Every structure is written in C-alpha cells, then in structure tokens.
Amino acid sequence: MPKFLVLYKWTLDEQDIKIKSDDLSLDASRAKGKISDFDRNAIEEAARIVEAKGGSVDVLTYGSAAVKQSLKDVLSRGADKAYWIADASAETADAVVTAKVLAAAIRKIGPYDVILTGEGSSDQFNQQTAPRVAALLGLPCLSLVHKLDVEAGTVSVTRKLAVCTEQATVSGPVVVSVLSDINKPRIPGLKQVLGAAKKPNEEIALGSLGVSPADLQPKAVRRSAKGFVMTRKNVVFKDANPADSVAKLVSSLVSEGLF
Amino acid sequence: MTGIFLFSEDPVLAKQLLTPALALKGALDQPITALALDGATAADLAALGADTVLLLQSASGWVEGLGDAVTDLVRAATVVLVGGTQRGKHLAAHVAAKLDAGLTTDAKSLAIEDGKLVTSRILYAGLAVGVEELAFPAVATIPPRSYPTPEAAQTPGSVETVAVTDDIRVTVTGTTPTESSGVDISLANKLVSVGRGFRSKDDLPLAEGLAAKLKGEVSCTRGIAEDEYWLPIERYIGISGQTVKPDLYLAVGLSGQVQHMVGARESKIIVAINSDERAPIFEAADYGIVGDLYAVLPLLTAAITS
Ligand SMILES: Cc1cc2nc3c(=O)[nH]c(=O)nc-3n(C[C@H](O)[C@H](O)[C@H](O)COP(=O)(O)OP(=O)(O)OC[C@H]3O[C@@H](n4cnc5c(N)ncnc54)[C@H](O)[C@@H]3O)c2cc1C
Ligand SMILES: Nc1ncnc2c1ncn2[C@@H]1O[C@H](COP(=O)(O)O)[C@@H](O)[C@H]1O
Numbered sequence: 001m002p003k004f005l006v007l008y009k010w011t012l013d014e015q016d017i018k019i020k021s022d023d024l025s026l027d028a029s030r031a032k033g034k035i036s037d038f039d040r041n042a043i044e045e046a047a048r049i050v051e052a053k054g055g056s057v058d059v060l061t062y063g064s065a066a067v068k069q070s071l072k073d074v075l076s077r078g079a080d081k082a083y084w085i086a087d088a089s090a091e092t093a094d095a096v097v098t099a100k101v102l103a104a105a106i107r108k109i110g111p112y113d114v115i116l117t118g119e120g121s122s123d124q125f126n127q128q129t130a131p132r133v134a135a136l137l138g139l140p141c142l143s144l145v146h147k148l149d150v151e152a153g154t155v156s157v158t159r160k161l162a163v164c165t166e167q168a169t170v171s172g173p174v175v176v177s178v179l180s181d182i183n184k185p186r187i188p189g190l191k192q193v194l195g196a197a198k199k200p201n202e203e204i205a206l207g208s209l210g211v212s213p214a215d216l217q218p219k220a221v222r223r224s225a226k227g228f229v230m231t232r233k234n235v236v237f238k239d240a241n242p243a244d245s246v247a248k249l250v251s252s253l254v255s256e257g258l259f
Numbered sequence: 260m261t262g263i264f265l266f267s268e269d270p271v272l273a274k275q276l277l278t279p280a281l282a283l284k285g286a287l288d289q290p291i292t293a294l295a296l297d298g299a300t301a302a303d304l305a306a307l308g309a310d311t312v313l314l315l316q317s318a319s320g321w322v323e324g325l326g327d328a329v330t331d332l333v334r335a336a337t338v339v340l341v342g343g344t345q346r347g348k349h350l351a352a353h354v355a356a357k358l359d360a361g362l363t364t365d366a367k368s369l370a371i372e373d374g375k376l377v378t379s380r381i382l383y384a385g386l387a388v389g390v391e392e393l394a395f396p397a398v399a400t401i402p403p404r405s406y407p408t409p410e411a412a413q414t415p416g417s418v419e420t421v422a423v424t425d426d427i428r429v430t431v432t433g434t435t436p437t438e439s440s441g442v443d444i445s446l447a448n449k450l451v452s453v454g455r456g457f458r459s460k461d462d463l464p465l466a467e468g469l470a471a472k473l474k475g476e477v478s479c480t481r482g483i484a485e486d487e488y489w490l491p492i493e494r495y496i497g498i499s500g501q502t503v504k505p506d507l508y509l510a511v512g513l514s515g516q517v518q519h520m521v522g523a524r525e526s527k528i529i530v531a532i533n534s535d536e537r538a539p540i541f542e543a544a545d546y547g548i549v550g551d552l553y554a555v556l557p558l559l560t561a562a563i564t565s
Contacts, residue, residue, distance in 0.1 A: 019386070220391045234541065
C-alpha cells in the first residue's frame with residue numbers, strides 16, 4: 001500500500017498584499033496565510049488514492065514560525081500526519097535552500113513511495129521544487145501530472161504539456177508534481193476540522209537535519225520586490241440600456257484608432 | 260568557471276536564446292556552448308553565433324530525463340540559459356540542483372553586475388516584479404519570444420556529437436500531440452478573451468463572432484481551457500499560460516485576477532465586459548461596460564459591422 005508524502009507551502013494570500021503608492025513596496029502586514037493553491041490538489045490526490053486503496057498520507061512543510069498555523073488546515077484536508085520545519089531561514093530561502101531542507105527532511109522521515117508537490121507555489125511559482133528534490137534524492141520525477149495511478153509499486157501518469165499529453169510509468173519511488181485539473185479539492189466540513197485536532201503532527205528541528213549554515217544561504221538573493229502598477233484609463237460605462245454603453249464604447253475605440 | 264551554455268528542445272526558442280547569450284558573452288568574455296538535439300538545429304546555432312554546439316545523441320529524446328547528462332556537459336558554466344518551455348523548466352531545475360545553483364524561472368531581464376547574474380521576474384503571480392542576484396554558476400529559464408533570433412555570425416562555430424545517457428527509470432508509453440487550432444494568439448492584433456462568465460461551450464460563438472468582426476482571435480482564462488476543455492490549452496493567457504500584447508484585449512466575463520492579467524497587461528488597450536461592477540478587471544481596463552455579456556456581445560458585434 002502506497003506511502004505518500006505531500007510537500008505543501010504555507011504562503012501569503014496574494015489577494016491581501018497591498019502595493020504602497022509612494023514607493024511601490026509591498027505591504028503584507030494584513031495578508032493571511034493559505035496552503036498554496038495547487039498543493040491542495042496534491043493533498044486531495046493522495047487522500048483519494050489512499051481512501052480507495054489504502055496506504056497513508058504524510059505532509060511536510062518548511063516555513064517561518066507561521067507554518068504552525070497551517071497544521072489544522074492541512075490535517076482537515078485528508079492528511080494523516082503533518083511534519084513541519086519552522087525556521088527563520090525560510091524567509092530568505094530560494095529554491096536551492098528549500099529543496100535542500102526538504103530533501104534532508106525526507107531522508108530522515110522517509111522513505112516514501114510517492115512524493116507529491118503542486119505544479120508551482122502561489123507566491124513564487126518557481127516550478128522547481130519537484131525536480132530539485134528528486135535530483136537531490138536521486139529519484140525520478142514526473143512533472144505536470146493530470147492523472148495519477150499507483151498500482152503495486154508502479155506509478156503511471158498522464159502529463160499534460162502545452163505541446164502534447166504524455167503517458168509515463170515508473171516503478172519504485174518517484175516525485176510527482178500535479179496540475180490543478182487533476183481533481184477538485186474537498187472543502188473540509190466540521191467533522192474533518194474536528195478530526196484534524198486529533199491527528200498527529202511533529203516538528204522537525206532544522207538543526208537535526210545535518211544542513212550546514214552555508215546550505216541555508218540562498219544562491220538567488222532577492223534585491224528588491226516592487227509592486228506592478230498598471231495605469232489604465234478606467235472609463236466605465238454602465239447605462240441602463242446596454243446599447244448606450246456599447247455606442248459609447250465603440251466611439252471610444254474609434255478615437256483610440258482601433259477601427 | 261568559464262562559459263555560457265544554452266539549451267532548448269524547441270529549435271525556434273534555442274535560436275532566440277542566442278541573443279541574450281551573445282550579450283552575456285560581451286559582458287563576460289566567455290565562449291557560448293549550445294546543446295542541441297537535432298542536426299539541423301545544431302547547424303543553425305553554429306551559424307548564428309554559438310562557438311561550439313554539442314549535438315546530444317539521446318536515444319529517447321525525453322528532455323526531462325537528460326538532467327544528469329546535461330549537468331555533466333555544463334559543469335564549467337558561468338551561466339546556463341534554458342528555454343522556458345515546460346520540459347525546459349523541468350530540466351533546468353534538475354540541472355540547477357545538481358550544480359547547486361540558483362535558477363530564475365521565466366527571467367524577464369538578464370544582466371551581469373559585480374560577478375553576479377542579476378535577473379528580474381514576476382512574483383506573487385504578477386502582483387510584483389522581483390530583482391534577484393545569482394552567484395555563479397547561475398541558471399535562468401527564458402520564456403519563448405522574449406528575444407529575436409540573432410543575425411548570422413561572421414565565423415560559424417563547430418559542431419561536436421556527444422553520446423548521452425537517458426533516465427531509463429522513466430518509460431514514456433505514449434504521446435498524443437495537442438490538437439493545434441493553428442492559431443497563435445500571441446500574433447493576434449485583437450483578442451476577445453473568454454472567462455467563466457460564459458455559461459456553456461455552446462455560447463462561445465458569441466465571442467467568435469465578435470473576434471471575426473474584429474479580425475482577431477479568441478483567447479481565454481485558465482479554467483476555460485484546463486478545467487472545462489472548451490478551448491485548447493494554447494489559447495489561455497496568464498502566468499502559467501501565454502503572454503500576449505495585442506492592440507485590443509477585450510476581456511469578456513472574466514474577473515481579471517492577477518494570475519490571468521499578468522499575461523495580458525502589456526496590451527495597448529484593455530476593454531472589460533462584466534456584470535459585476537466590482538470585478539478587478541475594471542481596474543485593469545481602459546474602457547469597460549458593466550453588463551450582461553449575453554446582452555452586450557451581440558450589440559457590440561452588430562455595432563462594429565455598421
Ligand atoms: C498558481 C496559480 C496560477 C494560475 N495561473 C493562471 C493563468 O495562467 N491564467 C488564468 O487565466 N488563470 C490562472 N489562475 C487562476 C486565476 O487565479 C483565476 O482563478 C482565473 O483567472 C479566473 O478565471 P475567470 O475570470 O474565467 O473566472 P471567474 O474568476 O469565476 O470570473 C468570472 C467573471 O465573469 C463575470 N460574469 C458572470 N456572468 C456574467 C455575465 N453573464 N456577463 C458578464 N460577466 C459575467 C463574473 O462577474 C466574474 O467576474 C491561476 C491560479 C493560481 C493559484
Ligand atoms: N517551503 C516549502 N515547503 C514544502 N513544500 C514546498 C515548499 N516550497 C515549495 N514546495 C512544494 O513545491 C511545489 C512547487 O513550488 P515552487 O518550486 O516554489 O513553485 C509547491 O507547490 C509545494 O508542493
């Protein structure tokens with residue numbers, strides 16, 4: 001029966017991040033945390049397979065002290081046990097650091113049959129973690145999966161790329177990143193939320209993973225992040241009779257030289 | 260560390276990568292080595308300015324499985340540029356991990372400053388632009404159509420054949436090419452873009468009729484392509500889809516979330532049609548109509564004919 005590990009990231013909800021008008025810096029002071037959108041698909045996929053065929057779903061996250069807030073949420077979505085690494089290094093971590101920390105943790109708590117990630121994280125959308133973790137652990141990696149089957153140690157997937165769909169199989173442990181269309185994640189009900197409180201979670205101390213201080217230094221160092229502001233005309237027509245709005249729009253577009 | 264390396268399995272993109280590679284060559288005074296999977300592309304890359312082209316003899320040709328082989332070939336690299344297709348991004352992440360190198364996904368700009376590669380890219384799905392500096396060796400993926408193909412070089416480079424090992428742990432059992440509608444929305448001057456405000460696939464002719472009148476094409480949001488399958492994947496715009504810069508972007512029944520708009524916000528004029536006055540698309544639009552698309556689109560289509 002397959003042992004799944006789902007890697008999930010606790011990110012800021014980008015909808016709550018405001019751009020300061022004076023210097024275009026980002027104000028995340030009122031931003032709430034969320035499980036990175038596509039990671040919910042990864043958790044859901046593991047949970048569905050285990051509910052159908054048996055097995056187990058562990059989840060693992062690396063983040064700042066705030067990741068503790070994610071535990072109830074993640075455990076209500078179908079995970080059996082949550083591992084978490086809370087360390088200030090996560091605030092400056094790039095994909096290099098993140099993959100090293102996650103790979104070291106997997107060496108400690110693993111092995112797993114299938115390690116799942118989302119297609120990309122909502123904040124960074126690096127699309128790097130799955131291939132990097134696989135490379136560091138010496139495992140094969142199947143990315144962008146929209147159909148996943150696990151049968152007696154063989155993992156069969158359909159990958160969806162812009163140019164084609166592709167069927168591939170791997171026997172033995174594998175890292176898989178999933179697309180959002182692989183399933184529709186459940187909305188946890190009261191029962192799941194209450195049940196989550198009884199499920200186990202375990203902190204992994206970063207110091208116990210044998211990751212050196214040098215390994216926690218990012219190779220890609222953020223120099224600045226500035227809000228993108230779009231200046232648009234923002235002319236809105238809302239006449240009771242839509243034909244009036246349409247006429248105004250058409251004459252605006254004519255004066256723009258569009259036709 | 261010496262050398263600028265580039266790779267894309269997409270021949271057009273591979274040639275485009277030579278443009279930033281040649282700029283880096285100017286800044287670093289290091290030779291360019293291009294990796295190619297077929298002889299024709301290898302010859303083109305040599306003619307267009309690669310000093311050396313390594314023609315990889317991969318039995319499977321499965322790009323994602325070439326991570327270890329490519330790592331061995333680019334070990335000396337200062338900078339590695341990889342074409343930002345989905346396969347390319349997967350390969351680049353594997354190579355970067357093996358080189359213990361930073362990797363900028365979808366780099367919008369590249370510069371060398373103080374012995375570092377300085378890149379810019381999108382963060383928070385388009386809300387912000389981040390600038391990061393990468394120690395050497397540094398890897399970056401470059402989206403298609405970011406750069407033109409360079410002019411032919413004065414002295415062509417040489418081509419060498421190299422045997423490489425595939426990742427035999429993965430068996431690709433079947434490939435079905437995506438049915439292409441033959442439409443490249445990135446080339447369209449005018450786009451009518453469809454969102455979840457459309458209630459059914461049967462309603463798409465409303466958008467198609469308008470697009471035809473405008474001599475434009477129909478594009479869409481991710482959900483319309485990925486979840487509903489109403490339009491091909493190549494038609495959706497956004498951070499995980501296409502980037503377009505038409506003269507007119509007419510957003511119909513789409514909310515204008517940042518993940519979508521990041522792919523359309525360089526359009527010259529943006530027009531929104533949405534029944535919800537508070538939809539974020541109106542902030543991103545030059546002109547908007549608050550109204551039911553089912554009423555507005557037929558009127559607009561008719562008004563344009565006359
Ligand atoms: C990591 C990540 C990456 C993503 N990448 C992309 C991407 O690349 N591209 C992309 O598009 N999305 C992407 N998304 C999804 C994105 O966040 C939005 O959810 C999506 O763009 C919304 O699609 P929509 O506007 O079609 O639907 P909705 O947000 O549901 O909007 C539908 C709109 O239609 C309006 N409407 C309804 N009925 C009518 C009517 N009768 N007449 C007029 N208006 C009507 C509604 O008011 C509403 O504003 C991504 C999300 C994540 C988390
Ligand atoms: N800090 C993290 N902790 C756990 N999982 C992560 C972390 N960062 C990224 N991931 C996983 O890797 C996926 C891709 O992230 P990224 O490479 O940042 O786009 C995410 O969808 C998560 O599944």
